[in-house]
Amino acid sequence: MDVGKQPVTEEIIRKPRTINDLTEPLFVRIILTVIALAFLGLFLVMPLVVVFTEAFSRGIATYIASIVDPDALAAIRLTLLTAAISVVVNLVFGIAAAWAITKFRFPGKGFLITLIDLPFAISPVVAGVIFVLLFGLRGWFGPWLSEHDIKIIFAIPGVILATLFVTFPFIARELIPLMQSQGIDEEEAALTLGANGIQTFFRVTLPNIKWGLLYGVILCNARAMGEFGAVSVVSGHLRGQTITLPLHVEILYNEYKFSAAFAVASLLSLLALITIIARSILEWRHSHQIKADRPGGTD
Secondary structure, X not given: OOHHHHHHHHHHOOOXXXXXXXXXXXXXXXXXXXXXXXXHHHHHHHHHHHHHHHHOOOOHHHHHHHHOOHHHHHHHHHHHHHHHHHHHHHHHHHHHHHHHHHHOOOOOHHHHHHHHHHHHHOOHHHHHHHHHHHHOOOOOOHHHHHHXXXXXXXXXXXXXXXXXXXXXXXXXXXXXXXXXXXXXXHHHHHHHXXXXXXXXXXXXXXXXXXXXXXXXXXXXXXXXXXXOHHHHHHHOOOOOOOOOHHHHHHHHHHOXXXXXXXXXXXXXXXXXXXXXXXXXXXXXXXXXXXXXXXXXXXX
């Protein structure tokens, strides 16, 4: 045995490092944790506490009266209608766009991806102005729409179009990287075994993307219900007609009806909390299914 190599051998078989050796010092971890918790408490927890405190500051009777007010109920109905239509349309578009981008090669694929990301780069207010320039009375299609008595701007169709514009990337952007990572091997195998396109989609593709799809739907729905900028431009602020919940909160606050404004705002806050909870449940179930699908995993 070569004695000169003994120190090298001892260095190689040294005791493995523990997880504590691989992380930052304890005081650094404590400081970072405190900063993160303080940030969340200041910008997330405290605003929620203020909203619900002010909403119930004048009693439950005032809170209920603010919610069942005819204008508030009309805003709730329009918000739910807009969100439902946006989710359904974006569901179809998101799946179709993700399928085309990840499963096929065609000219203009990069341009299509850029268009999908466009609402992320454009301010919602600018998007609303674009719709006014297109469908307003003096817009490109305004005279034709006026001749046929079709109202888009300052009407419900305009609210829906503006919401669709700001929400359509969410589902597609959740599905594209997921479907790219999965590849096309399973679909090709299904087609080789005799399955047609519809059977391949429902039996192979859809089960593989269901968690990403649900996640995108939740984000799309939350964005649709909370949209303010684009809807504010195209709605005309017509009470009981084109006012959604965020716009109704603004109107009440500008009229110094603070309790009513916070009461309606608490509904949006509650929807945000439900969205966060639903997202956490989906992530937990997804990770649980991944563990169960591993060899030797348990359900």
